[in-house]
Amino acid sequence: MTDNPMLNEWYPVGILTELTSEGRDTLLMGEPIHVARDAGGNPVVATKDGRCLPVRARYGHVWTSLGTPAKELFDIPEADQPGRRLVDVGVVRVKCSPLRAVENFLDIAHFPFVHTDILGAEPHTEVQRYEVQIREEVDEVWATKVKFYQPQAAKSAEGGITTDYMYRVPAPTVSILYKTCPPRPGEWDVITLFVQPMAEDLCQVWPWMALFDDQTPMTDLIHFQQMIFLQDRSILENQLPRLLPLDPGMEIPTRADMTSVAYRRWLKRHGFTYGAQLVAA
Amino acid sequence: MSSNATCSDMFTLRGDLGAPSFLPWIARHAGRLGIIGRVTAASADEVSLLVEGPPDLVDAMELGVSLGPIDVWVESIERESLLLRP
Structure with a gap:
């Protein structure tokens, strides 16, 4: 290794x-x-x-880090922005590849089916066209102009809204989601997925949030996010192949999977293959 | 656009494409999608590929090829539309 x-x-x-x-x-x-x-x-x-x-x-x-990091830890400027509540959500252990956990977080299309009536609902299942790029200057994957209808986008949301999203991958097992902030239009709520790779098929997920929300009790914020992630866990633990395929093989990515494909390309380019399956099954 | 519409696009792939696995991989992936994917020219750093099928599946072919097999790196895909017939 x-x-x-x-x-x-x-x-x-x-x-x-x-x-x-x-x-x-x-x-x-x-x-x-x-x-x-x-x-x-x-x-x-x-x-x-x-x-x-x-x-x-x-x-x-x-x-x-087990090695010698060439780069400093990535920056999240919003973490230092006055008025945000910083939420340590806790930890969830998942029997899946750490890369699978990140990829699942990047996937919008599953919302209506896994987080039914919360982050998505039928018949609003279409993922509209959005933009994905690898920002060379920072060496990060970014997905922007993502829009999706959500019945309850956040704990503070009242009723359904079309939510704007941006996704960012600054490190192989980290994903940062920026989404519409219901109480403060013009700002983004920040929800992160920090993943600890324990083994190639086992990880601990540490979600963390930086929100503008003065109303919701801290325990409710934590429970809301934990509920969302626990809904994902049963899906993640049953995915096959268990490791993340870098060769599309039997999986057929479609337009809705653009972020996932960009993430896999970025992993492949850097040789970030711990938790990945290199050859199609 | 009708759901039966077919598009015919020429893909020009550039990158590190010399692995012998690549051309058979292209044929296999097109077969899985049920569309035509015919290589018209190939070198170690450029492959031209004619793709015909429903637009969503041609898009899927572009995404799949952009990832490709592990021993190939597709740096860019230039896509030129040849025709669209209902």
């Missing part, structure tokens, strides 16, 4: 406010690691044989 470019990427391994001095054991790409808080209150991460790993404390989470 030494020539695996994904070793040099940043990954979430815990929630900052839940760190203890005793710490806890977990896995990162098959490697046992220990995540704890030192005497000064700073997060520390080490491998089982005592090697200290690089650490960042950002977006409510502890980030680390």
Whole structure:
């Protein structure tokens, strides 16, 4: 695994406010690691044989890498914007490829069928044409001008609205969703999916949000997002093949899958193949 | 446009296309979609491909080819519409 470019990427391994001095054991790409808080209150991460790993404390989470990251952790400027509520949603363990978890988050077409009467509803199933690009200057996948009808786009939404979306993939196991902010037109709510790859077919998902919503109790915001993700989990754990195919093979991508295809192309170009199936089944 | 409409497009693919797996892969993928995908010229860095079928499936062919097999890198696809018949 030494020539695996994904070793040099940043990954979430815990929630900052839940760190203890005793710490806890977990896995990162098959490697046992220990995540704890030192005497000064700073997060520390080490491998089982005592090697200290690089650490960042950002977006409510502890980030680390098994290698030597060439880039600093990606930026989410909205995290520092006054007036936003920052929500650590918690963790969901999913028996699926970490890349599958990200791809599912990028998929709009499943909303009416998996998140029925919340993020989508029949007969509003058509995904209108949108734009996808790899922004070379930042080396990120972006999908813009995405529009979709949603019966309840957010906890704060009253009634159905056509929601505008943007999707961004700044790292192989991170996706950031920008969506219409019901209480504050002109701003975007930010909902992220931070994925910890534990093994090629096992991951922990740490959703995190930066919202303009002064009304909804924090527990309701968390429960809403957890409910959405738990609906996805049963789908993710039953997908075949279990790893994300980089050769379309038996899967036939269509226009609605443009973001998924761009994500797979970006993974392929960088050799980010941990959790991927390289040859069609 | 009627649902039975057919379009005929010429795809010019550019990239690192020299792997022997690529041309058979194109034929297989077109077959799965049930459309025509005929290679009219091929080199290690450019492949010309005539694609005929319903517009949505021709779009699907473009998406599939943009990903391609693992040993091929399709950098760009130039698409030229030849005709559209109802």
